[in-house]
Amino acid sequence: MAIQKSRNKNIGITLYILFILVPIYWLLNMSFKSNEEILGGLSFWPTEFTLENYAVIFTDPTWYMGYFNSILYVGMNVIITLAVALPAAYAFSRYKFLGDKQMFFWLLTNRMAPPAVFLLPFFQLYSSVGLFDTHIAVALAHCLFNVPLAVWILEGFMSGVPREIDETAYIDGYSFPRFFGRIFLPMIRSGIGVTAFFAFMFSWVELLLARTLTSVEAKPIAAIMTRTVGAAGIDWGVLAAAGVLTIIPGLLVIWFVRNHVAKGFALGRV
């Protein structure tokens, strides 16, 4: 009976995962096919296996620079987000100051507006100060959404560290920066991992701001993918290969932070 039940459960889970993986499999499948085969008819695996589509991406700078641009501004964004949010979260978790609770909530309200709302102000502002089409422009724009979330998550982790540890460190003679680097940051490394993950994810998948604030120099991969319609029609195979390559960084990041994220969920701030 129990075995029967758990077998049913396993079948259910297997089916669920299969269904979820269907679109990803289809993408992978397409990326190894030629355009003729994709358009030719239904086939569940590549009959003529080809790496041609990947070769196009890795040899054409307009393609691979897209990845480079994306990774560059996402990396910048994660670093800036953490650099700004760590001290802010520490202040919120350790000190009382005028309007601290209101401000903490207000931070989160920043995320309530859709990114599209900020298109116009960002575009106009960056154009007038000469930041248009730079990596830092996109990184900074994404901070508007990532910093509040990062502060919120990190504050939860920091509040889990007893204040007495700070005090003991000062009593032992630690200066603040030394305590923060040597004792405090290692204690909340799960939180930093989770925060970096969320910042990365938002910035990596966000398309609207990234596309609007760039034109050539800092053009993200997702924007390049929307412009594959050539004279000969849509280049399905290359597009699929680009899609696969776009999934990979996210996959890697998730692989590295999966344990931390579980901890983050347990702490209730994610």
Added chain:
Amino acid sequence: MSLTLENITRVVDGETHINTTNLSLEPGSFNVLLGRTLAGKTSLMRLMAGLDRPSSGRILMNGADVTGVPVQKRNISMVYQQFINYPNLTVWENIASPLKLAKVQPSEIKRRVDEVAQLLHIEQYLQRHPMELSGGQQQRTAMARALVKDASLILFDEPLVNLDYKLREELRQELRNLFKARNTIAVYATTEPNEALALGGTTSLLHEGNIIQTGPAAKVYRNPINVDAAELFSEPPINLVPGRITDSQVFISEAVHFPLVQELQGLPPGDYKFGIRPSHIGLVPHNDDDLEIAVTVELAEISGSETFMHVKNQHFPLVMQLSGVYEFHTDARVNVYLPAHRLFVFDMEGKLIKAPSPIIGGAFNG
């Protein structure tokens, strides 16, 4: 090194945590702060440590004003109720960290860490991380870190509360021995009267942000200056019943009266409050002058090998502490006996008028 608090107050958000307090701690002394939860023990220790600034008043160390000196520069140590260690450092690194920060020679660090680890019996755990240790070992690590640096003031904020009974006794004994040879001021906060007595030293009773009495533990225990002090320094709290003394008789709330005993002679007639320690009341008479009171049992609470009996007659409730396990039905009628010569007498304002003289030869079992 001596520590003096001069007219210290601490007010947080309009709430007084510490009322004007004067306290002077001698070098090499062991001081116990006894008070209930929220009495201000932690607040006072934080002021001594320099973690908080007093709202008014001055703190002097060796006569020098240190009121505004940051905690890093004060050469103190503190052990908290929670087991506070640096989780990402090994036990060895934990203990060594104050010395490393003080730029002590590595060979000297090694010598001192090993020495203090041996004192606290954690030498076999030095390479582990604190989270891999039991609660007692974690607290020993925290104590080792506090002891390693020759601080001039060591603060213990209820360090043994989160440990089990056996471990607590053991560690308390060791702690007392550790301080015998040191010229450090130790301050130890506790809520438990028994712990204060066991530790000895100087006891200060803290009540609602005031130090109400300071003195050697046994002396304070025998002569609490008022009702608050008597209640505080007794577990379970001392019984207080209204009473009256006339020219020839003593009344305990009209129900019980007895001829004026020798101990109470010389007190002016009038209304008083009598205090009786729960451990002094018994189920059998011990002396000829024991007073017999008929009561009904409300609750017999068994605590280890002791029984706390809550009884009452129509005028007042009493709590008795009996050694041994007793079982009584609720509402059972019993006679209890209390010794007339062991009454504490307080005036109506609660000030101590007369304490029973200690029994010669018998140590203070109360």
